[in-house]
Amino acid sequence: MAVPFFDGGQQPLATLGWPASASEAMAMERLPHDFVQCPVCTHVWNRSFRYDAVPYRDSPNRMFNNGVIWQGHLADSCDRLVRRMPPHPTLVEIGCGEGHFLRALAKASGGDARILGFDPSTHPETGQGFEFHARLFEPLADVVRYAPDAIVIRHVIEHLTDPAALIEALAWGASQLDKPCWLFAESPCIDRVFATGRLADFFYEHTSHFTTNSFRTLMARAGEVFELAHGYDGEVVYALVKLGVPAAIAAQAQAAERFMAESQDHRVAIRRQIDDLAAGDRSIVVWGGTGKGAAFMHQFGLDAERFPLVVDSDPSKVGTFVPGTGQPIQFRDVLKARPPEVVIIPMQWRAADIVREMETQGISAALILIEHNGRLIDFNRERHPYR
Template identity: 25%
Template sequence: MNRVFACRACGRGNLELILDLGKQPWGNDFRPMELDQTCPRYPLEFFYCHDCTMCQIGHTVPKETMFREHGYLSGTTRSLARHFASVASRIAERVAFGPSDYVLDVGGNDGTFLRFVHERGLDVLNVDAGINQHRASLANGIPCINRFFNLETADDIRRERGPAKVIHGAGIFFHLEELHSAFEGVRHLLADDGVVVAEFIYLPSMVETTAFDQIYHEHLTYYTLGSFERLLQGHGLRINDAELASIHGGSCIAYIGRGDGVSPALARLMDREVVEGYDTATPYRQFAKEASELRDLIRDRVRRFRAGGRRIQALGAPVKGTTILHYCGFDERDIECAVEINRLKCGTFYPGTRIPVVHQDEVDPPDAYLLLAWNFRDEIMPKLERFRSGGGQVLIPIPDAEVL
């Protein structure tokens, strides 16, 4: 079925509905238990643009709703901190910094990434619209502007600080409601020889792992290197190099500048996208089919556990878990609670459900965990050795509903 609304990237309207995940609340709408729990629901539909190949969702939840009072703090995840440390060291190797140069982080959250940059003696600046993130960044000693990043913000920064040598954004460039204004801002603010370091969930990895839970309202666009390059070219920018990283279940780090050099690694990745058909609707249609099969399998595994009288808790309460819970139709009869270590989320309900989020130390372990934060399985599984040797099981929903 084709829809007539404008593609976020090219502005044309040749969009194909690939996967309909139903009406869902905004995935981070974790509300304290004493508050009204009737979260608004919005369509969660994944589209492919036949004109520019950009994948995207159709409905926009306003950015003020999603990012002002956000509960996610980067610093709570150790493997993310390690990842940022290594990105900071690669940037330091690539870029020759002068004395007045600085590194700008767009949506830099609590300053976790910029702390590693700052430790190298470089000037840093964070821009984050989140109230909690702004506060946490300042507490971490990282200067922060509490605004959304767009052309106007970029212009103010440029007038105050001059051009930015590096503009980094991790998991932010696919959040942009003001997509074109933000990239115009990047073009305006970037030094002539500057580098944009964009980290994003790599769409081919998401498709290969059937990670349908990466689709949620905060993720407005979903990039291949090809679709991202087309978007950037419209703003005078080019991808010059790229590498894949395992963080978030399969990410890409793209190095972007004003020049048109193409590294061999980037050429290989872009060739592979074409060979595998990511500039056509075919792999996305296959992804949609596999997502619905995986949904049935996860549901079947959970319901079998429950039929045997076993207790299941969700391990972690990531935003992507909202997509899994709603797409699978789970409620508190299936999942008794979600356990977390991030205290900002404890004492809430999973959005649109009566599944409470509680601190891990405050409940007895269940018979089985549903690992919603599956992308951090390497960090989490070693901590569950004792649980498993005592007979506990772990259901890892993505990529194949494996039970360990």
């Protein structure tokens, strides 16, 4: 849920447009400044932002500040990260721009580190003094490929439409490593906006605006937050996080992977049973032609040629056809004149009611089958939780 926060009208790019003349500057496209706020975590963002409206590949996101206070903040940031590093660390910066922080980080490391920068910009200054990759960083693949000891994201997440997607992917990537991987993240902080009412903070290239609270909320999704504080007189907020995924969530992901693998085996096994049934000479009916019934027929290949008879207890479905396979759906009473030898009930959760309905309507079958634990089983004779 979001509430309106600030309508700045239609404005041009403020920091990445780089017009070459006054006429070009005046002719720049005007873009919506339509900021809203989450009342829960207090995050502010431009809901009308379009990533493709910003020429990141053509212009580096320069952040020029040679002030003594700012340079001191940069030095403190480098020291804060370097002192947690092992010997000969690998350090990666995502969205390194022209690379001034990476060069400072290399100096703070005493030339002992492998330094890598990733940025879609290919400005001539970018990459001088470190290993540069002119592309976006792919968290799940690149964390494993380069096995960094630390990842730096400074003044980048405020440009992202979905910063949580990047942060969580970094945590999952780091969970594949056999060593700790730290995240140092920093962003402008708008806490002072609420106290002063200033509006210059809001320009198009910054789609996200972090309060201390919303930044803390985001960092908690990355792993264990060791430090979260402010720098440069409260104008930036930073965090040092040990990237990782909580054990319960990692276990759930592993369970999902097991289900994925097992489900493919189950599809093969049940399709084999279906093919064996179709090859026999017994009369077969599928009870239920829509919803889970249709899904069952899709999954296991119950085509109209081999399995033409489909019935349903719902008169409103009679006369319609099974989606995707085309069998006409008939009312269950057709089975009174032609009792089937085999009834397949795709909806296990309704199987007990359907069996009772068959009994009350005088419909009998030698075999009633349901899907359970990767195969078709006999409803009446085998163990299952649906009685």
